[in-house]
Amino acid sequence: MTGTDEMPEAAGRVFDAVSGNWVDRFAPAGTRPYLRLSRADRPIGTWLLLLPCWWGVLLAAGATGWRWFDLWIIVGCALGAWLMRGAGCTWNDITDRHIDGSVARTRSRPIPSGQVTVRQAAVWMAAQALIALAILLTFNTTAILMGILSLAPVAIYPFAKRFTWWPQVFLGIAFNWGALLAWAAHTGSLSLPPLLLYLSGIAWTIFYDTIYAHQDREDDALIGIKSTARLFGDKTHLVLRLFMMATTLLMTAAIVTALIGADNIPRLLIALTGVWAFGWHMTWQLSRLDIDDGARCLSLFRANRDAGLIPALFFAVALLV
Incomplete structure (x- = not known):
């Protein structure tokens, strides 16, 4: 490594943290290692966990009507996403502590x-x-049960790359659970639309996390870690285009089944416009993707915050109709 590569480790910073992040600049020194465990210096993961929650509650509100408690669901999901992403990443770092020391990008982790x-x-x-549990307990019984069930995929995910070429599927199962939970928090039940939305999110996760995994492709091969980046290889652009199509088609189906009806046509069209714009953003990412450029992969991975905000924004606008 060069001298500049070593600087983050020498300063206690994590190598792939956002430059100038608030943890490194403002957090008290004693709290920094714990905030780094929670990826507070890398907020993109919190966004990617939160956005399916917002999709779920906003689409449910579009289908059955806005309630003021939905505002708490939106805020509660934001707090819960930060906490559970932090808890999940801490668990991931505990289970991967020996692997992380062998990978250039992760050996600076706490x-x-x-x-x-x-x-x-x-x-x-x-x-x-425990703090996340306290928030969850403010929701209805169905949502609480969904929250408890979410612990299973969270616990399994760190081990997936040891036994399958598709660990990104397990990440998608865990990261998009909020679409089901938030829909249930609004309606008290589950149905076809949130299931289709959940599957759309899983396809999206495979899309963006394969891009992310290309940063570690060579290190992963040396230590025997599996990923879709290694599996797809030179066919990554083609395969990700298929997952992009799956993402948009499944989300389209979720919207149509949730909002179909004469009274909802304007709302339906606005929501569908958001999905098509979402698909355009993923198409733009593929046009920029160079799987051999780690910095480009990281930049495009982070761009998925904006991609996921697009349907959330259009779902919110549709509620005003």
């Missing part, structure tokens, strides 16, 4: 770099999960 012990990380993980 556990392999010695900033925190495994015991300290476990206590921090539990604290975040």
Whole structure:
């Protein structure tokens, strides 16, 4: 590594953290390793966990009518996404502590770099999960049960890359659970539209996390870690185009089944416009993708915050009709 590559580790910073992030600049020194475990210096993951939640509650409100409690669902999901993403990432770092030390991008993380012990990380993980549970308990029974069930894919995901070429599927199962939970928090039940929305989110996760995984393709091959980036290889553009199509078609189906009806035609058209704009953004990402350029892959991965905000914004506008 060059001298500039070593700087983040020497300063206690994580190598792929956002430059000038608030954790490194403003957080008290003693809290920084724990905030880094929670990826507070890399907020994109929180957005990617939160956005399916907002899709779910906004589409449910479009289908059955806005309620003021939905405002708390939106806020509660935002708080819960930050906490559960933090708890999940802490768990991931605990389980991957030996692997992370062998990968250039991850060896500066708090556990392999010695900033925190495994015991300290476990206590921090539990604290975040308990606060998230307190928020979850303000929702209805169906949503609470969905929240408890979400712990299973969260627990399994860190091990997926050891036994399958498709760990991104397991990430998608975990990261898009909020679409089901938020729909249930609004309606008290589940039906076909949230299931289609959930499947759309899983396809989207495979899309963006394959782009992300191309950063580690060579290191993963050396230590025997599986990923869709390694599986797709030179066919990545073609395969991701298929997942892009699956994302938009499944979300279109979710919107149509949720909003179909004479009274909802304007709302339906606005929501569908958001999906098509979402698909355009993913098409733009593919046009820019160079799987051999790690910096480009990271930049495009982060661009999925804006991509996912597009349908959320259009769903919100549709509620005004």
